[in-house]
Amino acid sequence: MNVDPASPLDPAPTPDPQEIPLATYVRMAWVLRLGLVVAVALLSAAIVATTVKFPTSSSGYWISTNPLVRHLDLPQFAHDLVTGDPTAYLTLGVYALIATPVVRVISGLGAFAHHGDRRMTGLTGAVLALLLIGLLVVGPLVR
Amino acid sequence: MDLVEFVILLVLTGVLAGVVGSLTGLGGAVVALPILVVAFGVPFPEAAGAGLLTVLATSSTTGAAYLRDRLSDLRIGMFLEIATVPGALIGASATVFLVHAQLSEALLVALGVVLLSLIPGTIARGRQPRTEPPAPDAVSRRWGLRGAYHDEARNEEIRYAGGRTRPALGVAFAAGMVSGMFGIGGGVFKVLALEHYLGLPMKVATATSNFMIGVTGAAGASVLLVAGYVNPVIGGPIVLGTVAGAFTGSQVLPQLRNRTVRWLFVPVIAVLAVEVILRGLGVA
Numbered sequence: 069m070n071v072d073p074a075s076p077l078d079p080a081p082t083p084d085p086q087e088i089p090l091a092t093y094v095r096m097a098w099v100l101r102l103g104l105v106v107a108v109a110l111l112s113a114a115i116v117a118t119t120v121k122f123p124t125s126s127s128g129y130w131i132s133t134n135p136l137v138r139h140l141d142l143p144q145f146a147h148d149l150v151t152g153d154p155t156a157y158l159t160l161g162v163y164a165l166i167a168t169p170v171v172r173v174i175s176g177l178g179a180f181a182h183h184g185d186r187r188m189t190g191l192t193g194a195v196l197a198l199l200l201i202g203l204l205v206v207g208p209l210v211r
Numbered sequence: 212m213d214l215v216e217f218v219i220l221l222v223l224t225g226v227l228a229g230v231v232g233s234l235t236g237l238g239g240a241v242v243a244l245p246i247l248v249v250a251f252g253v254p255f256p257e258a259a260g261a262g263l264l265t266v267l268a269t270s271s272t273t274g275a276a277y278l279r280d281r282l283s284d285l286r287i288g289m290f291l292e293i294a295t296v297p298g299a300l301i302g303a304s305a306t307v308f309l310v311h312a313q314l315s316e317a318l319l320v321a322l323g324v325v326l327l328s329l330i331p332g333t334i335a336r337g338r339q340p341r342t343e344p345p346a347p348d349a350v351s352r353r354w355g356l357r358g359a360y361h362d363e364a365r366n367e368e369i370r371y372a373g374g375r376t377r378p379a380l381g382v383a384f385a386a387g388m389v390s391g392m393f394g395i396g397g398g399v400f401k402v403l404a405l406e407h408y409l410g411l412p413m414k415v416a417t418a419t420s421n422f423m424i425g426v427t428g429a430a431g432a433s434v435l436l437v438a439g440y441v442n443p444v445i446g447g448p449i450v451l452g453t454v455a456g457a458f459t460g461s462q463v464l465p466q467l468r469n470r471t472v473r474w475l476f477v478p479v480i481a482v483l484a485v486e487v488i489l490r491g492l493g494v495a
Contacts, residue, residue: 093281097279100270101275104271115448119218125214127213127214130442131253134444136442136443137439155444159443162264165271168271169428172426187354191289191293191354194293202303203433206303207437210438
């Protein structure tokens with residue numbers, strides 16, 4: 069498709085939207101890469117450590133027992149991290165994976181606000197608010 | 212089986228899901244989910260939680276390249292996320308409610324039906340006649356839903372503008388619901404919103420869909436996580452396998468004919484989907 073802003077396709081053209089700087093794209097791509105690397109490193113190390121610590125445990129046990137439930141309690145999670153519980157590091161890897169797109173949204177919000185792009189700042193802020201509502205309100209509500 | 216065998220088999224499942232998901236364009240979760248349910252006997256909500264983790268991993272793997280090439284349209288992607296994120300939150304909440312109401316079997320039947328519904332679009336992908344893009348509507352003009360990208364093959368800058376924003380938002384909301392409810396990326400539906408309704412070029416639609424999938428997946432995963440349905444011992448190995456598989460798939464993709472690959476693997480996914488339905492009906 070080749071749409072000229074002044075073509076009949078757009079009978080009442082508005083000014084072109086503010087161009088999103090290349091640096092914003094690069095920063096978001098960098099956040100994705102870093103988040104994935106951190107998550108994969110944590111998950112790899114923790115899976116190896118978990119299999120070393122519980123070599124004879126059955127798959128049925130792990131299907132019916134979710135160690136992450138215990139780590140939803142933040143003091144317990146911190147304690148297990150400090151004591152070197154490998155399942156706590158598995159949970160940390162999962163948190164890193166889920167947090168990556170959220171951090172990408174936050175980095176975008178910062179970049180748009182910095183460049184004074186009000187429309188994108190508003191949109192990105194709304195998406196971030198929805199994500200936080202999901203985590204802090206909807207999740208605990210339906211739990 | 213013991214934990215070591217379990218982890219190895221989960222990683223191999225992830226590799227298969229990553230390769231087949233990237234070669235068919237269906238995404239890793241569509242392959243991993245039915246295998247987890249049928250072969251490993253993982254309950255539906257935990258399988259959906261693992262599925263969303265693979266969605267997040269594949270989105271981060273490929274999303275970085277699309278962003279670097281400026282193929283993902285941030286403005287349009289963020290605009291549609293206003294619809295996909297609430298959809299994912301409602302979909303994931305519905306899953307939790309249905310599981311609490313002892314209706315996991317109904318979810319399995321619905322998952323099988325959703326998987327089967329993805330197949331015709333996958334087979335026909337790229338063969339539909341290109342229709343005239345819609346004219347930008349008032350919402351599109353107000354939010355500046357237009358952009359441009361450099362097409363390497365044609366060596367020219369392609370400009371585009373989004374139209375039919377209301378139906379596109381509706382489809383995006385439904386895509387988010389499907390993603391949150393069943394633990395899949397729902398990329399097929401997001402591309403439908405972006406390409407068919409907004410009228411974006413296919414490359415931009417695919418890249419923007421990938422951009423959106425990560426945020427939608429995070430929304431659904433956060434609800435399932437707090438509800439206790441994201442099990443890292445199941446999801447972790449699947450994620451590692453999927454990342455390796457998706458990377459391998461992207462390397463071998465240029466050497467394979469897409470149509471051949473689809474005809475090879477799509478029947479396998481169809482059989483798995485039927486197995487999931489039968490399991491939901493208590494037949495298998």
